[in-house]
Amino acid sequence: MHSYTVEPLYVKSDHEVIAADFYRPKSIEKPAVILMAHGLAALRHFKLVQYAQHFAQAGYAVVLFDYRYWGGSTGRPRELVSIEAQLDDWRSMISHIAERKSIDAKRMILWGTSLSGGYVLSLASRLHNIAAVMVQVPFVDGAESAKLYPLQQLPKALKISSQDYMGAKVGMSPKTLAVVAQKELCFLPTTDSYAGYMSIVNPDHYWSGEIPARVFFNLIRYRPIQEVRQINIPVLFIAAQRDSLIPIESSRETATNIAPYVQYEEWDMQHFDIYHGEWFKKVIQTQLEFLQQLFGVQ
Template sequence: MHAYTVEPLYVKSGQEVIAADFYRPKDVEKPAVILMAHGLAALRQFKLIQYAQRFAKAGYAVVLFDYRYWGGSTGRPRELVNIKAQLEDWQTMISHLQQRKSIDARRMVLWGTSLSGGYVLSLAAQLNNIKAIMVQVPFVDGAESAKLYPLQQLPKALKLSSQDYMGSKVGMTPTTLPVVDPTRLCFLQSPDSYEGYLSIVNPDYYWSGEIPARALFKLIRFRPIQDVRKINVPVLFIAAKADSLIPIESSREAATNIAPFVQYHEWDMKHFEIYHGQWFEKAITTQLEFLHQHVGVS
């Protein structure tokens, strides 16, 4: 067990600033570093701190960041989900960490959950300076996830998404959709998403619960599964059998395409259960075992 410090970290990205927390083990010289960010419309304080703390106690440095437009990071409009910009934020943070002398950037691990799991898979297929990646319930294929959206609601949602996108081109106020809602049109329409998503929200931090609708069209077209055959670093992939947002068949196909580099786990849980209780403990244990095997503390 290692003692650690947590320091604020601010990284310039164009005209904006990315806010992060830097977890540093006190007694490990030049530790390996794990770079982490959240999924759709979430802040770094939404259950990711518990992962970062456990990694730091195990002797790994951790950088946990908010995307531009979110949380402590700057950018307007607030609470915008822009896939291209968020992938750029990952690249910015990777480049920053490669310059830091206090960590061993040659042992950098990318960690993603849900949408950020999709980002990490995409990045691992492009980059050659990553030691390993860990993804849990990752978003692997927007086209397949769209098939789980209620068919009668999809045309209306896509119309709003298109209207918001066109409006953004002429400076109009964003048209938003709730992330989750039990009765209204929203981004995550599955029956367990409302309670599941709210179970990770930290009420101590501002979160409106709505995001510009333009993101929906882009999400459907985001398909990390098309690139994963290019991955050639160790991958830990944890999928949920009862996932109502990511078809388990898509996860299985993605894992098959990553072979032989993937260590694939499929657990009998729902999408949001991995942040809680026994599934969180199982995830942390599995992730630490993977880290010790492929990265190591010293």
């Protein structure tokens, strides 16, 4: 087990500044590096620190960041989710890491969960300086996930999304929608999502629980599944069989499209189980074994 330091890191992305934590093992001169960020409307402090700590103890450098508009990063309106901007933030962080002398940029791994899992699959299909990808319960097909949204609520969600999008064009204040809620209209209305999402929220960090509604339509149109055939690096893909947000059939089809480069696993769990208890222990063990097969013991 390696000791490590955690340093603040600030990286420019377009006109904004991305806040990150840089975990660096003390005893390894140029370690492999894992780049991490969270899923929909989540901060890096929502259960991702526990992953970063385990990776650093195993001898890997880790850069864990917040997207623009979130957490310690700059940008307004606050708590805006923009798929395009968040993908740009990933590219900015990748470019920054590639230039750092204290790590081995040739061994850069992208790590994603839920929506960020979709991001890193998209990026791995386009970029050529990535060594491997690890995704857990990744968002792979917005069109298919939309079919799980309650049919009677879908027109209302699309309407407020359209209103917010058009209002933003003329400088109006955002129309927001709850990320999760027990009874009201929200982004993630499935039966296990409220308790599941709230189980990862860190009360020590500000989080309103609402985001501008304009991203709803963009999420439906975001389909990493259509890009993954271009991936030609090792991918660890862990799916939840009882995922109420991502159809297991979509995960299976995506993994098939990545073959033969994918190590695909299905576990009998729900979407948010992977952050807790025995499932968390299992995912850390599985991810570290995958890395060891690629790079050997750090």
